[in-house]
Amino acid sequence: MSAGWFRRRFLPGGLLSAPGPSRPRASPVPYRRPRFLRGSGSGPGPADASRRPDARPVRSPARGRALPWNAGYAEIINAEKSEFNEDQASCGKLCIRRCEFGAEEDQEWLTLCPEEFLTGHYWALFDGHGGPAAAILAANTLHSCLRRQLEAVVEGMVAAQPPMHLSGHCICPSDPQFVEEKGIRAEDLVIGALESAFQECDEVIGRELEASGQVGGCTALVAVSLQGKLYVANAGDSRAILVRRDEVRPLSSEFTPETERQRIQQLAFVYPELLAGEFTRLEFPRRLKGDDLGQKVLFRDHHMSGWGYKCVEKSDLKYPLIHGQGRQARLLGTLAVSRGLGDHQLRVLDTDIQLKPFLLSVPQVTVLDVDQLELQEEDVVVMATDGLWDVLSNEQVARLVRSFLPGNREDPHRCTAHPWEGHVEGCSPAQSNDPISPLSQSLLSFFLLATLAVQKQLSIRVSHQWWATRRPGRRTKRQEPGGNSK
Amino acid sequence: MSAGWFRRRFLPGGLLSAPGPSRPRASPVPYRRPRFLRGSGSGPGPADASRRPDARPVRSPARGRALPWNAGYAEIINAEKSEFNEDQASCGKLCIRRCEFGAEEDQEWLTLCPEEFLTGHYWALFDGHGGPAAAILAANTLHSCLRRQLEAVVEGMVAAQPPMHLSGHCICPSDPQFVEEKGIRAEDLVIGALESAFQECDEVIGRELEASGQVGGCTALVAVSLQGKLYVANAGDSRAILVRRDEVRPLSSEFTPETERQRIQQLAFVYPELLAGEFTRLEFPRRLKGDDLGQKVLFRDHHMSGWGYKCVEKSDLKYPLIHGQGRQARLLGTLAVSRGLGDHQLRVLDTDIQLKPFLLSVPQVTVLDVDQLELQEEDVVVMATDGLWDVLSNEQVARLVRSFLPGNREDPHRCTAHPWEGHVEGCSPAQSNDPISPLSQSLLSFFLLATLAVQKQLSIRVSHQWWATRRPGRRTKRQEPGGNSK
Numbered sequence: 001m002s003a004g005w006f007r008r009r010f011l012p013g014g015l016l017s018a019p020g021p022s023r024p025r026a027s028p029v030p031y032r033r034p035r036f037l038r039g040s041g042s043g044p045g046p047a048d049a050s051r052r053p054d055a056r057p058v059r060s061p062a063r064g065r066a067l068p069w070n071a072g073y074a075e076i077i078n079a080e081k082s083e084f085n086e087d088q089a090s091c092g093k094l095c096i097r098r099c100e101f102g103a104e105e106d107q108e109w110l111t112l113c114p115e116e117f118l119t120g121h122y123w124a125l126f127d128g129h130g131g132p133a134a135a136i137l138a139a140n141t142l143h144s145c146l147r148r149q150l151e152a153v154v155e156g157m158v159a160a161q162p163p164m165h166l167s168g169h170c171i172c173p174s175d176p177q178f179v180e181e182k183g184i185r186a187e188d189l190v191i192g193a194l195e196s197a198f199q200e201c202d203e204v205i206g207r208e209l210e211a212s213g214q215v216g217g218c219t220a221l222v223a224v225s226l227q228g229k230l231y232v233a234n235a236g237d238s239r240a241i242l243v244r245r246d247e248v249r250p251l252s253s254e255f256t257p258e259t260e261r262q263r264i265q266q267l268a269f270v271y272p273e274l275l276a277g278e279f280t281r282l283e284f285p286r287r288l289k290g291d292d293l294g295q296k297v298l299f300r301d302h303h304m305s306g307w308g309y310k311c312v313e314k315s316d317l318k319y320p321l322i323h324g325q326g327r328q329a330r331l332l333g334t335l336a337v338s339r340g341l342g343d344h345q346l347r348v349l350d351t352d353i354q355l356k357p358f359l360l361s362v363p364q365v366t367v368l369d370v371d372q373l374e375l376q377e378e379d380v381v382v383m384a385t386d387g388l389w390d391v392l393s394n395e396q397v398a399r400l401v402r403s404f405l406p407g408n409r410e411d412p413h414r415c416t417a418h419p420w421e422g423h424v425e426g427c428s429p430a431q432s433n434d435p436i437s438p439l440s441q442s443l444l445s446f447f448l449l450a451t452l453a454v455q456k457q458l459s460i461r462v463s464h465q466w467w468a469t470r471r472p473g474r475r476t477k478r479q480e481p482g483g484n485s486k
Numbered sequence: 487m488s489a490g491w492f493r494r495r496f497l498p499g500g501l502l503s504a505p506g507p508s509r510p511r512a513s514p515v516p517y518r519r520p521r522f523l524r525g526s527g528s529g530p531g532p533a534d535a536s537r538r539p540d541a542r543p544v545r546s547p548a549r550g551r552a553l554p555w556n557a558g559y560a561e562i563i564n565a566e567k568s569e570f571n572e573d574q575a576s577c578g579k580l581c582i583r584r585c586e587f588g589a590e591e592d593q594e595w596l597t598l599c600p601e602e603f604l605t606g607h608y609w610a611l612f613d614g615h616g617g618p619a620a621a622i623l624a625a626n627t628l629h630s631c632l633r634r635q636l637e638a639v640v641e642g643m644v645a646a647q648p649p650m651h652l653s654g655h656c657i658c659p660s661d662p663q664f665v666e667e668k669g670i671r672a673e674d675l676v677i678g679a680l681e682s683a684f685q686e687c688d689e690v691i692g693r694e695l696e697a698s699g700q701v702g703g704c705t706a707l708v709a710v711s712l713q714g715k716l717y718v719a720n721a722g723d724s725r726a727i728l729v730r731r732d733e734v735r736p737l738s739s740e741f742t743p744e745t746e747r748q749r750i751q752q753l754a755f756v757y758p759e760l761l762a763g764e765f766t767r768l769e770f771p772r773r774l775k776g777d778d779l780g781q782k783v784l785f786r787d788h789h790m791s792g793w794g795y796k797c798v799e800k801s802d803l804k805y806p807l808i809h810g811q812g813r814q815a816r817l818l819g820t821l822a823v824s825r826g827l828g829d830h831q832l833r834v835l836d837t838d839i840q841l842k843p844f845l846l847s848v849p850q851v852t853v854l855d856v857d858q859l860e861l862q863e864e865d866v867v868v869m870a871t872d873g874l875w876d877v878l879s880n881e882q883v884a885r886l887v888r889s890f891l892p893g894n895r896e897d898p899h900r901c902t903a904h905p906w907e908g909h910v911e912g913c914s915p916a917q918s919n920d921p922i923s924p925l926s927q928s929l930l931s932f933f934l935l936a937t938l939a940v941q942k943q944l945s946i947r948v949s950h951q952w953w954a955t956r957r958p959g960r961r962t963k964r965q966e967p968g969g970n971s972k
Contacts, residue, residue, distance in 0.1 A: 003758050153795055156784075164771050166782035166795045171775075178771035181811045184784060184793050191792025199789075270756055272489050285650050285664035289657075296652035298642075298670060303685075303848045306677025307670050309639055309652045325667045362789045 010357040011273050026211040029133045034089045036061045036073065067091050068121040069225075072448035076387070086128030086218075087385055087445040088135035090143060094120040094224065096150045098158075118154055120226035122146070123447045125238055127385040129335070131216035134342030137205045138218050142341075145200040146224070149193035157186045157227070187229055191365045194222070194233040198341065202361035206344040217335075217343030220363065221252065221383055223449065228371035230381065233363035235339035240383040242368065243398040245376055250394065251366045254386075255339035257322040257331040264331065264338060264358050265302035268321055276353050279332060280318040282310075288317050327390060331358055339363070378405045384446030401448070496843040497759050512697040515619045520575045522547045522559065553577050553933075554607040555711075561931035562873070572614030572704075573871055573931040574621035576629060580606040580710065582636045584644075604640055606712035608632070609933045611724055613871040615821070617702035620828030623691045624704050628827075631686040632710070635679035643672045643713070673715055677851045680708065680719040684827065688847035692830040703821075703829030706849065707738065707869055709935065714857035716867065719849035721825035726869040728854065729884040731862055736880065737852045740872075741825035743808040743817040750817065750824060750844050751788035754807055762839050765818060766804040768796075774803050813876060817844055825849070864891045870932030887934070 008014035039062035060074045067073060068091060075087060096118040122143050128135030156162035162184050164175035172178075198220060209215060219236020232240045234252035242249040257264060261283065268274060268281035275281065283300040296309040299316075310316075324330050331338060332348050332355055339360045346355040373379070382397055392400070494500040525548035546560045553559060554577060561573060582604040608629050614621030642648035648670050650661035658664075684706065695701060705722020718726045720738035728735040743750060747769065754760060754767035761767065769786040782795040785802075796802075810816050817824060818834050818841055825846045832841040859865070868883055878886070 003755050006756075156795065162784060162793065164784055165778075169781070171777045171781070172772065175771070178811075179784065182771050184771065188793040192786075192790055192794040193792070195790050195792055196794060269489050270492075285661070285668050285670065286658065291657045292651075295655070295657070298648060298650055298665065300678075303846075304678055304681050305851060306679070306681055307648065307674040308678040308682060309642065360789075365791060 006357070010354060011271065012276075025213050026208070028212045028214055029136050029208065031084055031132055032136065033059070033085070034073075034091075034139065036065055036067060036089075036091065037075075038062075039065060067447075068093060068123070069449055071123060073446070075445035084132045086132045086135055086216075087387075088126040088128065088132070088139040088218070089124065089445055089447070090126075090139040091123040091447070092121070092143065094122045094143065094147060094150075094226070096120070096147060096154050098151075098154055118150075118158065118226070120224055122222065122224050123383060123449065124220065124222040125383055125385055125445055125447065126218040126220050126341075127236060127238055127445075128216055128218040129337075130343070130346065131214060133209060133212070133214040134205050134216040135218035137208050138201060138220055138341050141204050142197060142201040142220065142222065145204070146193065146197035146222075149197045149200065150190065150226075153189045153193055157189050159186070162186060162189055186227065187231075187367050190224070190226060190229075190231055191367070194224070194231060194365050195362050198233065198235055198361050198363050202341045205342045209342065209344065215345050217340050217346065217359075219337055219340045219385070221385075222363070223251075223381060223383055223447070225370070228369070230368040230370050232366045232368070232381075232383075234366075235341070235361060235363040236337045237386045237389075238384065239386075239389050240366075240381055241394050241397065242379070242381050243401050244379045245402075248394045248398045251368060251381065253364060254389075255360070255364070256329060256336060257338050258326075258329045260338040260360075261300075261322055262302055262305075263360075264322060267358060269302050271357070274353070274357055275321065276351065278318060278348070278351060278353060279321045280316055281321045282316060283320060283322060284316070287320060287323060288312055290317065293317070331355065335359075378402065380405065381449040382446060383449070388446055492843070496840060497757065498762075511699050512694070514698045514700055515622050515694065517570055517618055518622065519545070519571070520559075520577075520625065522551055522553060522575075522577065523561075524548075525551060554579060554609070555935055557609060558934035559932070570618045572618045572621055572702075573873075574612040574614065574618070574625040574704070575610065575931055575933070576612075576625040577609040577933070578607070578629065580608045580629065580633060580636075580712070582606070582633060582640050584637075584640055604636075604644065604712070606710055608708065608710050609869060609935065610706065610708040611869055611871055611931055611933065612704040612706050612827075613722060613724055613931075614702060614704040615823075616829070616832065617700060619695060619698070619700040620691050620702040621704035623694050624687060624706055624827050627690050628683060628687040628706065628708065631690070632679065632683035632708075635683045635686065636676065636712075639675045639679055643675050645672070648672060648675055672713065673717075673853050676710070676712060676715075676717055677853070680710070680717060680851050681848050684719065684721055684847050684849050688827045691828045695828065695830065701831050703826050703832065703845075705823055705826045705871070707871075708849070709867060709869055709933070711856070714855070716854040716856050718852045718854070718867075718869075720852075721827070721847060721849040722823045723872045723875075724870065725872075725875050725880075726852075726867055727880050727883065728865070728867050729887050730865045731888075734880050734884045737854060737867065739850055740875075741823060741846070741850070742815060743822070743824050744812075744815045746824040746846075747786075747808055748788055748791075749846075750808060753844060755788050757843070760839070760843055761807065762837065764804060764834070764837060764839060765807045766802055767807045768802060769806060769808060770802070773806060773809060774798055776803065779803070817841065821845075864888065866891065867935040868932060869935070874932055 037059055058074055058076050060072070061067060071091065073089060073091070075085065075089070098117070124139065124142060126135035126138045150157070153162075153166070155166055155168065159168075161176065161179055163170070164179055165171065170176070201220075219238050220234070221236065221238035221240060222231075222233045223240060224231045224233070230251075232251040234240070235255060237254040237256050238252070239254060240251040242251055253259065265281045265283070268279075272281075281302065285298050288297065292312045293314065295312050297312055298307050299310045300307055319333060322329060322331055323333060327336070330336055332353060334346065334348055335343070335355055338358065339362070341361055343359055344356055347353060348355070368381075378401075380401055382401060384397075388397065523545055544560055544562050546558070547553060557577065559575060559577070561571065561575070584603070610625065610628060612621035612624045636643070639648075639652070641652055641654065645654075647662060647665055649656070650665055651657065656662070687706075705724050706720070707722065707724035707726060708717075708719045709726060710717045710719070716737075718737040720726070721741060723740040723742050724738070725740060726737040728737055739745065751767045751769070754765075758767075767788065771784050774783065778798045779800065781798050783798055784793050785796045786793055805819060808815060808817055809819060813822070816822060818839060820832065820834055821829070821841055824844065825848070827847055829845055830842055833839060834841070854867075864887075866887060868887060870883075874883065
């Protein structure tokens with residue numbers, strides 16, 4: 001993406017602002033639940049809509065259906081909020097093939113031998129809004145984008161130090177020294193690949209939704225275990241934490257209009273045209289009104305971490321770029337998150353003001369060096385959408401997890417067999433002491449990853465990824481080893 | 487500053503880019519050392535130039551000249567690097583007067599009674615470059631800007647909670663609740679005042695340097711103790727740390743082209759015109775050359791924390807926006823810092839490419855709640871310019887400080903009477919085991935603040951600040967109490 005592209009796409013008079021010629025519509029993205037829920041009573045159709053409004057079904061994978069690391073998954077559905085469950089999830093093994101040195105982009109992959117595959121694991125949660133389509137597309141697509149991005153740099157990842165030139169060819173004798181001085185490590189290539197994969201997936205979603213005439217967006221929280229490290233990439237307001245016996249460690253930060261206020265205000269400062277004269281980029285404790293004119297009131301602008309007072313002018317009475325507080329905070333009065341995938345067509349109601357220029361699809365990536373931790377059986381990573389974190393703190397979730405894991409040490413499904421399995425009736429906090437009763441208003445989904453498993457599985461090399469993506473019209477030159485699908 | 491102003495000022499064809507009509511030149515800013523060094527053997531003139539090139543004079547305040555909190559100060563001069571010592575320092579009491587409710591901006595100050603003065607303390611280090619003028623102006627000006635900014639919000643600072651309206655008038659009954667929900671505290675007003683003061687000071691420096699035909703810039707590191715808290719505001723590559731018996735806590739972050747890479751690249755992405763086709767905004771491990779064309783090399787763009795590989799095109803061979811590593815990293819091949827004051831006229835050598843649009847004058851502010859710490863006699867804050875931190879780590883500095891403070895408990899000047907008092911001969915690390923021998927190549931200055939003193943001095947109210955700034959043509963309506971200068 002270039003600055004020129006941005007200006008043409010989002011600023012008034014830009015060529016790309018105009019709708020393109022109408023093309024025949026593609027089929028809508030079909031609704032489905034995650035594949036690993038098959039056999040657990042959730043059909044592939046929009047069965048959610050038929051549930052009782054006072055029931056809160058909890059869905060988990062069937063007992064015989066192990067996720068990577070025997071991870072647990074559950075989704076708890078808010079029966080009234082939307083017709084479809086807009087959360088989606090995806091997980092599986094991530095098998096990165098190796099391209100021969102010097103192979104061109106458009107050459108076929110050369111599979112050298114099974115041992116040279118690099119294998120990881122992948123878990124992803126997508127919290128949709130404005131319809132389920134973007135989250136479904138993300139669940140179908142992001143892992144493929146990530147695999148492609150990792151395969152493009154895998155030569156650098158498996159080297160002792162990423163080479164200056166991917167070919168391994170050394171043009172300057174001191175090239176390794178330059179790389180060393182910059183502190184570039186293999187994990188930086190994985191971080192870069194995650195960043196690129198999110199962007200690529202966002203572009204795919206934009207094209208697909210435009211083709212099918214659908215709309216919507218989603219957050220994305222991804223965990224990838226690779227080469228002894230756990231990478232957590234987050235774009236949106238989901239969250240991952242590491243729960244250990246004596247420690248609760250956040251593995252992600254939330255990206256909302258509040259947490260990204262300065263970035264968003266800065267963009268509106270640089271391109272005031274994006275607000276079309278309808279919004280003020282300044283932040284005030286509440287929306288101002290006529291009585292405030294001429295008064296000195298608390299405010300913040302893009303360059304301020306602290307607060308100051310300013311004399312209220314007429315333009316300050318406009319609707320704020322970021323308005324509301326906590327869960328109610330909205331970007332342009334419309335959206336509760338500031339990063340994620342999709343939303344290419346999203347506009348402020350009854351205006352032509354676009355949300356997309358203010359949204360980032362790039363995730364923030366945290367790296368957990370699993371090999372360096374002295375892991376215990378009960379150490380887990382909890383990844384969950386905002387439905388969980390809106391009502392339970394990190395510490396409360398940690399207490400819940402610690403309360404049921406130790407009692408089920410022999411059960412390989414212990415991360416799945418959590419206390420919320422089955423159906424939980426809707427109830428208000430006042431009606432029950434059940435620790436999950438506050439969840440009754442929320443839609444949420446989460447993964448529970450036993451971190452010790454990654455150390456045990458580091459030596460496992462598999463040759464076929466469960467999602468079995470193939471580039472159309474391509475065949476490997478040699479037979480892919482172990483080609484039986486799981 | 488508005489987006490329109492930015493575009494007119496910095497983009498091609500902008501009205502403000504053209505030099506204004508020539509005006510009679512003001513006198514150059516006179517060179518001087520900090521006032522509190524008077525009597526310590528450093529005259530106000532450019533005496534630095536006459537020192538022996540192999541000597542490294544260390545200057546401290548005279549023994550009878552106590553700084554606030556009996557703080558220590560020293561500067562160690564590199565005899566060969568520049569004719570003048572480009573570091574400057576300033577410290578003193580900060581006396582904030584209170585304006586009556588509803589008093590207009592242009593009314594005279596109404597001094598209600600001595601008890602209603604709010605007193606703080608102020609220490610500041612300025613590391614100049616391109617000449618000493620900007621650092622001298624900052625040392626002369628920033629405290630006055632800060633005092634003005636604090637006086638403009640002092641009513642909010644002394645309230646239990648900053649009121650929505652500075653007048654205290656409540657327009658909506660729920661205004662206090664809005665402020666509460668935003669979590670706005672008195673310290674946010676001090677942070678806002680520091681941010682505004684730095685910007686105001688930067689504008690003053692720009693005007694003064696333009697008027698006198700001088701150039702230059704400086705970093706600024708400021709510590710302010712106020713209402714039981716210590717605020718550390720930093721713009722540049724100086725650093726402050728808190729040294730306690732069992733803890734070394736950083737109180738600031740450095741702002742350099744490396745640490746602010748993404749912000750700087752982002753600006754070049756938004757306004758490619760700022761690079762005038764002469765630079766590439768992309769980061770590579772080294773500057774690329776013809777042999778790299780067509781190769782896939784490691785790179786980073788503005789949206790990336792990780793690294794990727796890209797195929798080298800001709801435009802990638804341009805000089806990098808940020809080039810070099812560590813201490814050698816330069817913005818546009820010119821400047822080693824990315825925040826600070828001044829540099830309004832600074833351009834890339836032999837071009838019209840300006841540095842200023844990439845520089846921020848806004849500091850990052852850290853708040854240390856001194857009242858909440860169980861302070862010991864030996865707990866100190868060390869503030870120093872990069873000359874110290876380039877050669878000694880935080881831990882090494884902490885060890886040095888811990889080694890001499892406990893032996894001088896009865897000495898009120900013990901923070902000043904440090905082991906570097908007097909003259910230290912220049913020597914290389916190979917010639918000596920003296921822990922400060924690596925400093926021989928560096929110019930540095932630093933303050934040592936005993937944190938326990940702030941708790942002891944909290945109840946002291948003084949009525950006259952030592953720098954005694956007065957607005958011209960104004961008199962207080964009532965007699966200022968205790969008007970004897972210190």
